[in-house]
Amino acid sequence: MQIHCLKLHGRRLNLEIIVRSLVIAALAVLVLSSQSLVAGDGLARMAIDKLKATHEAVEALQAELRPVEPRTDYTDYRAILHSHSHWSHDSRGQIEEILAAANKVGVKVICFTEHPASHYDYFRDGHRGLKDGVLLVPGAETGGFLAFPTRSIQDEKTDTPQAFADLVRRDDGLIFLCHLEERMDWDINGLTGSEIYNTHADVKEDKRLMASLVSPLTLLSLIPALRDYPQETFAAIQDYPADYLKRYDELCQKARLTGVAANDAHHNQGVRGVIQESGKLLIEDLLGKKVVELDPQKVAFLKPLVQDKKPGDAALEIDLDPYERSFHHVSTHLFMREQTQEAVWEALKAGRAYVAFDWIADPTGFAFYAEKDGRRELMGAEIVDPTGWTLKAVAPLPGFFKLVKDGQVIKEDRAREFEFAISEPGNYRLEVFQNLAGELRTWILTNPIYVRPAGADAAGK
Ligand SMILES: [Zn+2]
Numbered sequence: 001m002q003i004h005c006l007k008l009h010g011r012r013l014n015l016e017i018i019v020r021s022l023v024i025a026a027l028a029v030l031v032l033s034s035q036s037l038v039a040g041d042g043l044a045r046m047a048i049d050k051l052k053a054t055h056e057a058v059e060a061l062q063a064e065l066r067p068v069e070p071r072t073d074y075t076d077y078r079a080i081l082h083s084h085s086h087w088s089h090d091s092r093g094q095i096e097e098i099l100a101a102a103n104k105v106g107v108k109v110i111c112f113t114e115h116p117a118s119h120y121d122y123f124r125d126g127h128r129g130l131k132d133g134v135l136l137v138p139g140a141e142t143g144g145f146l147a148f149p150t151r152s153i154q155d156e157k158t159d160t161p162q163a164f165a166d167l168v169r170r171d172d173g174l175i176f177l178c179h180l181e182e183r184m185d186w187d188i189n190g191l192t193g194s195e196i197y198n199t200h201a202d203v204k205e206d207k208r209l210m211a212s213l214v215s216p217l218t219l220l221s222l223i224p225a226l227r228d229y230p231q232e233t234f235a236a237i238q239d240y241p242a243d244y245l246k247r248y249d250e251l252c253q254k255a256r257l258t259g260v261a262a263n264d265a266h267h268n269q270g271v272r273g274v275i276q277e278s279g280k281l282l283i284e285d286l287l288g289k290k291v292v293e294l295d296p297q298k299v300a301f302l303k304p305l306v307q308d309k310k311p312g313d314a315a316l317e318i319d320l321d322p323y324e325r326s327f328h329h330v331s332t333h334l335f336m337r338e339q340t341q342e343a344v345w346e347a348l349k350a351g352r353a354y355v356a357f358d359w360i361a362d363p364t365g366f367a368f369y370a371e372k373d374g375r376r377e378l379m380g381a382e383i384v385d386p387t388g389w390t391l392k393a394v395a396p397l398p399g400f401f402k403l404v405k406d407g408q409v410i411k412e413d414r415a416r417e418f419e420f421a422i423s424e425p426g427n428y429r430l431e432v433f434q435n436l437a438g439e440l441r442t443w444i445l446t447n448p449i450y451v452r453p454a455g456a457d458a459a460g461k
């Protein structure tokens with residue numbers, strides 16, 4: 001669904017998009033034909049009855065949502081930290097389309113991560129400012145990072161990833177590791193944070209899914225799933241990002257890092273078939289590149305699609321990743337007092353943020369904090385001396401909570417509220433899951449609360 005940008009440059013773009021579309025399409029066919037699917041994989045989740053059960057489970061959660069008494073005077077803003085628009089070579093997304101999608105699903109901040117190119121300057125030309133109620137911030141996906149500089153760095157060349165990170169940070173820019181799966185050995189100083197979820201990593205890891213390339217004709221099998229359960233179909237490949245979180249926990253041992261979600265929104269996954277004057281069906285991808293031209297009179301399954309249609313009509317439309325859908329899938333929730341870039345910077349630097357798979361349920365009201373004698377410290381905070389502190393969390397829904405300390409799960413509970421009295425230093429973060437159609441799906445991943453030993457200096461603030 002979301003694509004991996006680094007591998008989509010130049011001539012490889014079109015091929016990759018087709019291949020990826022076919023991969024997705026192949027899922028549907030395998031789902032329909034296989035009886036021995038492993039629970040918990042993308043293929044199994046794309047079976048129509050499973051999609052239906054997932055959809056019903058999501059609806060049932062809606063009924064359980066309860067407002068939460070605010071635990072903080074911050075407001076929870078939904079932010080997208082990895083999105084492309086028409087400035088990137090592999091997206092046609094116009095700002096009007098992107099803003100409409102954001103408003104539809106409640107996204108308030110979009111930090112764009114365009115692929116840099118010589119014909120434009122992503123900082124000077126990129127989207128910025130408050131538009132239609134959405135705060136836009138220009139930035140780039142480049143060299144293994146999501147970079148949000150505070151000035152143009154178009155003409156400044158650097159030799160190493162560390163030098164680039166230093167350049168972005170020099171004037172208070174923000175920089176995150178992206179596509180962590182490709183750089184598990186990177187150890188860069190001075191980062192703002194790291195992606196802790198990236199859908200593409202899921203797809204790559206799923207060998208059976210990747211091996212399921214079959215005929216383009218199978219693309220059609222996706223139509224009913226996308227028509228009836230578009231969000232659930234999109235979410236079918238969502239898995240617990242175990243490798244990412246393992247590496248993230250390791251990196252957090254050395255320096256605080258703000259964990260964020262990667263939507264990698266492009267709106268470029270799908271195909272559109274238009275009837276030509278010749279009567280043939282021209283199938284193009286969403287970037288307008290030709291995939292194939294087929295004669296409906298010779299390809300039996302196309303016949304019903306072109307019935308009663310004339311040249312110029314669209315007979316086939318498969319759109320996997322409209323912005324609305326990729327924005328609704330996952331976001332990074334920021335605790336801020338106002339909708340300004342300064343507030344975004346403050347929240348991201350402080351780690352006052354959590355990742356949520358919003359398609360499962362709106363987590364607004366969720367908070368994870370440490371409390372002592374009426375004093376509260378939100379996620380991202382550093383506490384010196386664990387004595388007397390209790391970790392607490394509250395959610396608008398009961399969920400399965402897992403408290404992770406330095407990479408190890410140390411407490412699990414099913415509840416609306418969670419509590420744990422801490423006695424040891426360490427990095428404590430919380431994961432919350434929801435049971436959807438018999439499977440625990442990741443709903444919330446928080447940033448850590450960093451608990452330092454008594455007498456230590458709070459580092460990195
Ligand atoms: Zn891209």
Ligand SMILES: [Zn+2]
Pocket residue numbers: 005082084113141264265
């Ligand atoms: Zn990207």
